[in-house]
Amino acid sequence: MLYLGAALALATTPATDVAMAQERAVPQSRADVQLSYAPVVKSVSPAVVNVYASRVVQQRPRGFPFDDPIFRQFFGNSPLAVPRERVQRALGSGVIVSADGTVVTNVHVIDGATEIKVALADRREFEAEVVIRDERSDIAVLRIKDGEDFPFIELSDSDALEVGDLVLAIGNPYGLGQTVTSGIVSALRRVELRSNDQRVYIQTDAAINQGNSGGALTDMRGRLVGINTAIFSRSGGSDGIGFAVPVNVVRQVIEAAEDGEERVKRPWLGATLQSVTPDIATSLGIERPSGVLVSDLVRGGPAEAAGLRVGDIIVTIADQQIETLEDFGYRFSTRPIGGSVPITFIRDGETQNVALSLVPAPETPARDERLLDGNGPVTGATVLNMSPAVAEELGLETAGSGVIVAKVAEGSVAQRIGLKEGDRIKALNDREIDSTRTLEAVNARRDRIWSLTIQRGDQVLTQSFRS
Incomplete structure (x- = not known):
């Protein structure tokens, strides 16, 4: 589960104002106040699933003598000091959006997973595979492998929402099983500012907790208006400030998956x-x-x-x-x-x-994505050649040229020296870096001293390291 805070507001589309206004009404009697959400929940809950993601992680032995540098120097290759594999499991939620078993969830729920299973409300379990993942929106599309006629939720128009509309949040908080909470739309188009991008959310006071990630935010007609993604919290529990990715953003990722695209293409302004x-x-x-x-x-x-x-x-x-x-x-x-x-x-x-x-940004030069290995300080970083398309995906205002860090592997050398997503590699050991191929070749050398120059925002930073 993510934690965040930010602010912004949203306007509605004129075409839907009249229709939506006719559906909204203040309770007029005791009977109105005692109305139940049960019919909506019954129609929606069969399409909300639990997502189980398993990943294999390397774990080094800890404690004396394994943490002692002298032991590592002399016995670094000892079977006792070899990292052990451990299976790490993550639990989240997902939403079936078509009868063929297409499931929407968050990228951070299935990130790094080697095996994914989804469990339906009727306790059936199926294996699933990732069709597409969009880091920019934190939305991933899965497909259940054993396809059959699955229950699904109809997509709504999140631009038709207004502050004050009733919504339901459905998911699997804390692994308790399917849970439903109610609330209202507190704000629209809240913005989380990240290092290279911003994400836009629907804010709701419906209780959202850890494990709700990837679950459904629905309107009172049982239509999907958002994917629950994050909370603002000091304690780790719900403080009545939850965030969901608007379904109009989610729809882009679904359509890209249906078209067989490797990534989501968005319009380029230039x-x-x-x-x-x-x-x-x-x-x-x-x-x-x-x-x-x-x-x-x-x-x-x-x-x-x-x-x-x-x-x-x-x-x-x-x-x-x-x-x-x-x-x-x-x-x-x-x-x-x-x-x-x-x-x-x-x-x-x-x-x-x-x-x-409305055209996509050009990918010139080709991104030539590479996960770097070798002896240098950028080992463990995934790097791309800069282009307008890459800049658009990473949320950068300008493309420029050179090589940019797209991802840094957990526990890698690149992470230990402080390399971050969005850093531009300018030079390595006095060699100007003009492509990922050049960077890979320099990083593979066996130099004893390394000098790395990067650009981070408006700053150019140079640091030296021992091999």
Whole structure:
């Protein structure tokens, strides 16, 4: 289970306002107050599953003499000091979203798993395999191997939700078995800021605890509106602040899995944006700070091709108001690839409209993903060649060139020296790193002293290590 905290708000789509308003009503009598959620739970719970993920981990013997450096120097290859394999098991939840056994859960539930099983509410168990995993949204799609006519949950439209709507959270907290909690939508499009990206969530006060990860957040019609993912907590238990990935984000990952894609492709803007602050609004003569400012453009990118310029302020996308950078990021990234989307912007005080093409970012050069092995300090890091596509996946504003760290293996040399996801490898032992192939070759050398230069954000850091 993840722990987080952040803030933002959401607007609804005009097309659904009237229909949703007609379904909402304040209780008018004692009978209304005594209404039960049981019919909704009965229709939904058969499609909520427990997910059991097993992974093999290496565990070194601990305690004297194994922790003594002299013992390790002389007896490092002793059978007594050889790492032992241990099976580690994780428990989470999942949701069946189609009759063929397609299951949605969180990436962090099945991360590193060598075996995955799902258990249905009727106690049947099946083996499952990973079809696609999207680190950016923390959503993974599994498929039950022995396919049959499974119960499933219909997907809703998370953009139709409003703060105050009733929701149910269903999952397997603490391994107790299937549990249902109720609450309301507390806020929409809360944002968790990470080192290279941001994730957008529905916030709810329905109790969500460890083990609920990957479970269903449903509306009162039994439709899936989100995948329970995280909690904000000081104690580790529910404090009434839970977070779920909106189903409109989840739908992108499901569609990519159905299309046989290896990864989720999102539209590429080809521009750097920033929120309009009060100071920027004053300097531009705008009454209130809203919209996003185009601060840089990628030559030949979709934004430039559409006619946008540096200094333009985008105020709507597909007729939906844009208040902040997070607003635009969510509205744009959840659009399907293909066709175009209408954009309204302000230039020199005048409102203008353009059509922005929805195309994926180009993968040039090829990513050439490599898990590094060898004697150097970056051993255990998974690295990629930078490209607009890689920058888009990792949530980086600009692509640039060179090699970037996509993942750092637990307990690896790279982790021990402090290497992090998103670091750019600039040089290793005075050799400029221009590709993953070059980095792999240098890291395999048997040098006794190593000098590593990385870029982390706006900082360039150099550190030396003994082999």
